[in-house]
Amino acid sequence: MTHRQRRDALQTDERLKVLLLCAVLALLTVAVIFTAAVRLSRPSPAEAEAKLPGYVTKDLLDINEWSRPGEPLKRVNAVVLHYVGNPGTSAQANRNYFNSLATGELETYAASHFSVSLEGEVLQCVPLTEIAYASNSRNGDTVSIEVCHPDEGGEYSPAAYRRTVELTAWLCRAFRLDPEEDVIRHYDVSGKRCPLYYVDHPDAWERLVEDVAAEVARQEEA
Numbered sequence: 001m002t003h004r005q006r007r008d009a010l011q012t013d014e015r016l017k018v019l020l021l022c023a024v025l026a027l028l029t030v031a032v033i034f035t036a037a038v039r040l041s042r043p044s045p046a047e048a049e050a051k052l053p054g055y056v057t058k059d060l061l062d063i064n065e066w067s068r069p070g071e072p073l074k075r076v077n078a079v080v081l082h083y084v085g086n087p088g089t090s091a092q093a094n095r096n097y098f099n100s101l102a103t104g105e106l107e108t109y110a111a112s113h114f115s116v117s118l119e120g121e122v123l124q125c126v127p128l129t130e131i132a133y134a135s136n137s138r139n140g141d142t143v144s145i146e147v148c149h150p151d152e153g154g155e156y157s158p159a160a161y162r163r164t165v166e167l168t169a170w171l172c173r174a175f176r177l178d179p180e181e182d183v184i185r186h187y188d189v190s191g192k193r194c195p196l197y198y199v200d201h202p203d204a205w206e207r208l209v210e211d212v213a214a215e216v217a218r219q220e221e222a
């Protein structure tokens with residue numbers, strides 16, 4: 001190979017590298033735009049709020065600095081599941097606790113959009129059009145569900161479990177979410193051991209996500 005041939009070969013090599021880099025960049029740009037488009041095309045919280053299922057009982061908190069700031073929730077990219085951490089308590093007691101934070105005496109910021117009782121009733125504490133102080137850095141783009149449990153272990157009661165799966169599936173459909181990706185635990189956001197049983201038992205969490213996916217399919221057929 002002459003000196004010139006070698007130089008030409010090297011130049012071709014360089015050109016190929018640049019082309020490859022351009023192709024990768026173009027693909028990444030398309031992926032980012034696609035993801036943004038999917039997120040922006042999701043139905044608004046107001047649309048979902050207007051057609052909540054009949055089993056949801058509205059018992060909204062008073063607007064206050066500590067548990068219902070009244071700040072708009074502009075879009076929903078995930079559903080975050082929690083446990084109340086207070087065995088045997090009712091959804092009403094938890095809702096009332098959130099409302100009592102309004103005095104500021106406890107200096108605690110907390111609430112959730114929904115509270116599911118041991119019997120599977122659902123109280124709505126915060127409308128879907130507003131953020132709830134439940135999931136740390138994800139308060140701005142998620143819906144939160146607090147679930148009651150009979151004992152310290154934190155496993156949801158059978159009725160609470162069924163209802164939580166039903167409501168989570170409904171939210172996935174309302175906001176076009178993928179259960180496998182977009183149904184998460186508080187633990188997945190901040191590392192807090194919540195919902196405790198489903199952090200301690202990853203297999204139970206996997207099953208719950210599968211049950212939500214199956215319920216989405218069932219609701220779509222109904």
Ligand SMILES: [Zn+2]
Binds near residue numbers: 081082083186192
């Ligand atoms: Zn939590």
